[in-house]
Amino acid sequence: RAGWPGLIAAYADRVAVPPGARVVTLLEGGTPLVPAPELSRRTGADVYLKVEGANPTGSFKDRGMTVAVTHALAGGARAVICASTGNTSASAAAYAARAGLTSAVLVPQGKIASGKLAQAVAYGARILQVEGNFDDCLELARKTAADHDDVELVNSVNPVRIEGQKTAAFEVCDVLGRAPDVHLLPVGNAGNITAYWRGYREYRDSGVVGTTPRMFGFQAAGAAPLVLGRPVPDPETVATAIRIGSPASWHGAITARDDSGGLIDAVTDDQILEAYRLVASREGVFVEPASAASVAGLLQTAADGRLPRGATVVCTVTGTGLKDPTTALTAMTEPVVVPVSAEAVAGALGLG
Numbered sequence: 398r399a400g401w402p403g404l405i406a407a408y409a410d411r412v413a414v415p416p417g418a419r420v421v422t423l424l425e426g427g428t429p430l431v432p433a434p435e436l437s438r439r440t441g442a443d444v445y446l447k448v449e450g451a452n453p454t455g456s457f458k459d460r461g462m463t464v465a466v467t468h469a470l471a472g473g474a475r476a477v478i479c480a481s482t483g484n485t486s487a488s489a490a491a492y493a494a495r496a497g498l499t500s501a502v503l504v505p506q507g508k509i510a511s512g513k514l515a516q517a518v519a520y521g522a523r524i525l526q527v528e529g530n531f532d533d534c535l536e537l538a539r540k541t542a543a544d545h546d547d548v549e550l551v552n553s554v555n556p557v558r559i560e561g562q563k564t565a566a567f568e569v570c571d572v573l574g575r576a577p578d579v580h581l582l583p584v585g586n587a588g589n590i591t592a593y594w595r596g597y598r599e600y601r602d603s604g605v606v607g608t609t610p611r612m613f614g615f616q617a618a619g620a621a622p623l624v625l626g627r628p629v630p631d632p633e634t635v636a637t638a639i640r641i642g643s644p645a646s647w648h649g650a651i652t653a654r655d656d657s658g659g660l661i662d663a664v665t666d667d668q669i670l671e672a673y674r675l676v677a678s679r680e681g682v683f684v685e686p687a688s689a690a691s692v693a694g695l696l697q698t699a700a701d702g703r704l705p706r707g708a709t710v711v712c713t714v715t716g717t718g719l720k721d722p723t724t725a726l727t728a729m730t731e732p733v734v735v736p737v738s739a740e741a742v743a744g745a746l747g748l749g
């Protein structure tokens with residue numbers, strides 16, 4: 398990563414910004430593709446984790462936000478607005494701060510992880526907790542942006558967000574020297590699976606790689622409109638980031654699934670939490686619950702035979718575990734208290 402210039406500069410020939418625009422960047426992208434030996438052992442595949450928690454605000458949203466806020470600033474916006482389950486709001490607030498713009502974020506009241514709310518506060522966003530769910534927030538954000546010329550919507554319905562996010566697929570191919578056989582992702586509003594599929598197709602169409610991966614998307618069972626084939630009015634899941642009942646990029650997700658020969662399936666909250674603990678405790682990669690949906694999907698499809706053995710597989714883990722300390726600490730037993738004594742430490746650790 399030393400010398401990494403941020404994704405707009407790294408992929409200047411593939412990510413368009415307005416001519417002469419001041420690029421608003423926190424040097425996002427260039428995230429690690431970490432081999433996952435324990436997941437490989439358990440699945441019989443060659444598994445890598447694309448660790449998007451390594452981005453400046455701790456999630457993949459920064460990829461889209463550098464492009465969206467660069468466009469907003471160049472276009473003369475005074476403020477940016479978004480609806481969010483938390484990560485988009487943290488990212489929008491950070492890039493707006495960097496650009497000298499106001500940010501307004503609409504989040505579902507009481508349903509966003511504490512780390513994400515803390516970020517929006519720190520970056521100085523105007524935070525509105527809406528008495529509704531994400532889908533209600535998105536409708537309000539769209540309407541507000543439509544009614545006010547100088548307020549730019551930076552949700553992934555803004556097409557330049559997808560342009561930034563597609564670079565993650567480029568990075569995977571650049572590191573592997575080829576496209577993976579299967580790419581697994583959590584799916585909420587469905588912007589990211591749309592973006593990865595665009596990136597993989599672009600690299601294949603311009604001959605950088607010879608193939609595209611099959612795209613496997615996973616929703617939480619309580620918030621799985623794409624699996625059910627209809628919107629879910631009251632989505633519910635421990636993975637609050639993907640607690641979405643009516644994905645804006647519905648069509649993009651279905652296209653990615655069908656054109657890649659992939660699938661979109663649901664994983665239960667129990668599966669998500671099991672994967673969440675496994676990837677932290679066995680791979681040393683602490684991710685937020687929504688991110689673990691891709692790992693839960695990996696384990697599920699390996700177990701039922703849909704994941705080809707021996708395949709080269711990439712799982713995007715979309716956000717850092719520090720976003721949601723509450724979920725991490727929920728199952729925790731009280732840490733042992735010891736006096737300032739080496740004997741007590743050794744005793745408490747069972748070292749005799």
Ligand code: F0G
Pocket residue numbers: 456458480481482483484485486553583584585586587588589590638639685687688715716
């Ligand atoms: N993982 C995390 C950590 C997310 O924050 C999100 C979406 C997703 C996965 C799903 O990505 O929506 O492109 O399908 N978070 C949005 C937000 C909705 O407001 O932060 P998607």
